[in-house]
Amino acid sequence: MNLNLRTLAAIVAGLVLTSSVAAAGSAEKGKAAYVRHGCWQCHGFDGQGSVAGSKIAPNPMPFEAFSDFVRTTSGAMPPYQKAILSDDDLADIYAYLQSVPKARDPKTIPLLNP
Amino acid sequence: MARADADPKIDRRKFLAGVAAGAASAMAPPAARAAEAPAQTTPRAPSALPPSAKTVEAETKTPRELARVPGIAGSDFMVDVIKTLDIKYVPANCASSYRALHESLIDYGGNRMPEFLTCMHEESAVAMAHGYFKVAGKPLLTLCHGTVGLQHATMAIYNAWCDRVPVIVIGGNELDAAHRPPGVPTIHSAQDINALVRDFTKWDDTPVSLQHFAQSFVRAYKIAMTPPYGPVMISLDTGLQQEPMRDDGEKPYIPRYVPTSPPQGDSGAVKEAARLLANAQNPVIVADRAARTPNGVTLLVQLAELLQARVIDQGGRMNFPTTHYLTAPASAVSNADVIIGLELSDFWGTVNSFTDNGENRGIGQNSTRINPDTRLISICAVDLNTKANYQDFQRFQVIDVQMAADAQATLPALIEAVRSAIRNDRKSAIAARGESAKKAYAEMRSRARQAAAVGWDASPISTARMVMETFGQIKDLDWSLVAAESPRFNWPHRLLPIEKHHQWLGRAGGYGVGYAAPASVGAALANRDLGRISVCFQPDGDLMYAPGVLWTAARHKIPLLAVMHNNRGYHRHRLSQARRVDGLVGERPDQGSVRAWSRPQGSSRDGESGAASAARRVDATAVMP
Numbered sequence: 001m002n003l004n005l006r007t008l009a010a011i012v013a014g015l016v017l018t019s020s021v022a023a024a025g026s027a028e029k030g031k032a033a034y035v036r037h038g039c040w041q042c043h044g045f046d047g048q049g050s051v052a053g054s055k056i057a058p059n060p061m062p063f064e065a066f067s068d069f070v071r072t073t074s075g076a077m078p079p080y081q082k083a084i085l086s087d088d089d090l091a092d093i094y095a096y097l098q099s100v101p102k103a104r105d106p107k108t109i110p111l112l113n114p
Numbered sequence: 115m116a117r118a119d120a121d122p123k124i125d126r127r128k129f130l131a132g133v134a135a136g137a138a139s140a141m142a143p144p145a146a147r148a149a150e151a152p153a154q155t156t157p158r159a160p161s162a163l164p165p166s167a168k169t170v171e172a173e174t175k176t177p178r179e180l181a182r183v184p185g186i187a188g189s190d191f192m193v194d195v196i197k198t199l200d201i202k203y204v205p206a207n208c209a210s211s212y213r214a215l216h217e218s219l220i221d222y223g224g225n226r227m228p229e230f231l232t233c234m235h236e237e238s239a240v241a242m243a244h245g246y247f248k249v250a251g252k253p254l255l256t257l258c259h260g261t262v263g264l265q266h267a268t269m270a271i272y273n274a275w276c277d278r279v280p281v282i283v284i285g286g287n288e289l290d291a292a293h294r295p296p297g298v299p300t301i302h303s304a305q306d307i308n309a310l311v312r313d314f315t316k317w318d319d320t321p322v323s324l325q326h327f328a329q330s331f332v333r334a335y336k337i338a339m340t341p342p343y344g345p346v347m348i349s350l351d352t353g354l355q356q357e358p359m360r361d362d363g364e365k366p367y368i369p370r371y372v373p374t375s376p377p378q379g380d381s382g383a384v385k386e387a388a389r390l391l392a393n394a395q396n397p398v399i400v401a402d403r404a405a406r407t408p409n410g411v412t413l414l415v416q417l418a419e420l421l422q423a424r425v426i427d428q429g430g431r432m433n434f435p436t437t438h439y440l441t442a443p444a445s446a447v448s449n450a451d452v453i454i455g456l457e458l459s460d461f462w463g464t465v466n467s468f469t470d471n472g473e474n475r476g477i478g479q480n481s482t483r484i485n486p487d488t489r490l491i492s493i494c495a496v497d498l499n500t501k502a503n504y505q506d507f508q509r510f511q512v513i514d515v516q517m518a519a520d521a522q523a524t525l526p527a528l529i530e531a532v533r534s535a536i537r538n539d540r541k542s543a544i545a546a547r548g549e550s551a552k553k554a555y556a557e558m559r560s561r562a563r564q565a566a567a568v569g570w571d572a573s574p575i576s577t578a579r580m581v582m583e584t585f586g587q588i589k590d591l592d593w594s595l596v597a598a599e600s601p602r603f604n605w606p607h608r609l610l611p612i613e614k615h616h617q618w619l620g621r622a623g624g625y626g627v628g629y630a631a632p633a634s635v636g637a638a639l640a641n642r643d644l645g646r647i648s649v650c651f652q653p654d655g656d657l658m659y660a661p662g663v664l665w666t667a668a669r670h671k672i673p674l675l676a677v678m679h680n681n682r683g684y685h686r687h688r689l690s691q692a693r694r695v696d697g698l699v700g701e702r703p704d705q706g707s708v709r710a711w712s713r714p715q716g717s718s719r720d721g722e723s724g725a726a727s728a729a730r731r732v733d734a735t736a737v738m739p
Contacts, residue, residue: 046568048569
């Protein structure tokens, strides 16, 4: 993920602002929207990231930074405008990302420790 | 083109020609067929008319044994030529334009070495040969109708061209306009069928005599098998196939095949490359299609350990073990002062980045990923075989030391040159570089495991878990990962212990979708003969191009575990549309399960090819339908 100055500023702002939009989101609807809009194709079903997209969950960035990035990014990910991704869907997706549980310790997963 | 003299007796080839003509008559205009059909008693036309007696005979009865013409049939001699090259299989979709050669392969050649494998699509046949070679190291022959069949085959030939894989393609063609049957056989003929694929084959020919065929076929094999490998094409006249050899002339001979040595780098250039590498502070090796054989892996490990240089394996082949501490991610180029690229398909893309974001007047952003003083070395045999039309040579990159040579063949000389060029006072620094690499490798592996743990218990199953659950079932077998086609799906390389050359075969080469399924079946065929289990992570869209290859796998008892990686849409297309339009138009072709229609192809559940007991051992493997 390429972070430009505007995105960094948004992240800083996000640290001190409370997101009422995000609070209104539905994690259940968000999971469906996350799949419907193809977010998982690059970021994985659980936001774990891949070669094409960065890790975005668990513990997603503050909503304002998240929203700013999604709407205005000029990196490899295209900007998702409101005509494509509504404010409601965006808030729901964020709620879903917030709901992703913390990853298990890989040392406790036998298949990852052959 | 020469043909046999008219003979009042029916021979086996003329009978076959008659069968073909009968089939052609079945494709006559409806009016003609209606004249043969029984009178209809109802005003409503049926959806299909009954076949004529001739068609019924052609379709249902066993051909009679017919007397052979005196002497040796031309197509029998062609089989003799083919047999000298130890070609094991001929995956092909049958066609009348090579019917004589087909018949000779079966009746004269005994359908062994080579054995004919029935394919549902010419694209599948070529891709099977593609996958087979990457395991066996031996090319296959495929036969096709010279026009429509070759048109089907072209994308797979282009993939083989881009992936530097030898495939021998013969296209049947009826050149003699005065004698070929009118109708379908004529519309399926062309003056120069090879023109269709000339831009992406290494060589092609149209033999006009049996002696010419013998030289042409051995030459085609030799050219295909000289690095850089590549597909070759022979147009084979139907009349030449059916022409009998006569006793009154000089008998054609079969040239002996002697392999051509691969091209090695110039000694001066090798010495200069060694000097740069030996004196570098942070040399990095990048390999794409460097290891043509297991020995290529051994040589690359020797070079890397001699220099304690990190290795970026771009995955065109299995070049370097993922378990080796010198394995590095693509980002390792950024701190390099010397980079050596071995058989890179895209050197520019290795040292530069491109972001398709619509900026820079709509053509995207380019930026360098390396320091301006970084010296670049290339060893690449493809430089000897660049053509103009198709742009598989990628963007132009200035290289400081460029060798138009085969990397694997050059590595022994380069290793010796590096060994000589390393000064004693450099050895401690080189050893320290290795210690640093071990630490970086451990951190990289730890990050991969942490990433894989995210969503480990999620439903649907995460792709990381899909890979590891599959591995859990095969890890004690001699396994071969024959395809994992999406470039965005890198879990196998991040998590699996890929240590042997056959455990990763690379990708399509030309990014032509429809490669993974047939290439996996071809690779599985080679692995079957070696007692290995083959696994592929099969994209859904790729399989839908020509799913009939599952029938071929079942018919010829080729074991393959195909784990469906079903993303249910054309998501890359959707991303592009999201950037450029106000509404998404990307297609989502299927919300259903691939396995629902894979069963009728003869494959058992979950896309597992039905024949092999080895494959059955992985029944419990997690599958993402």
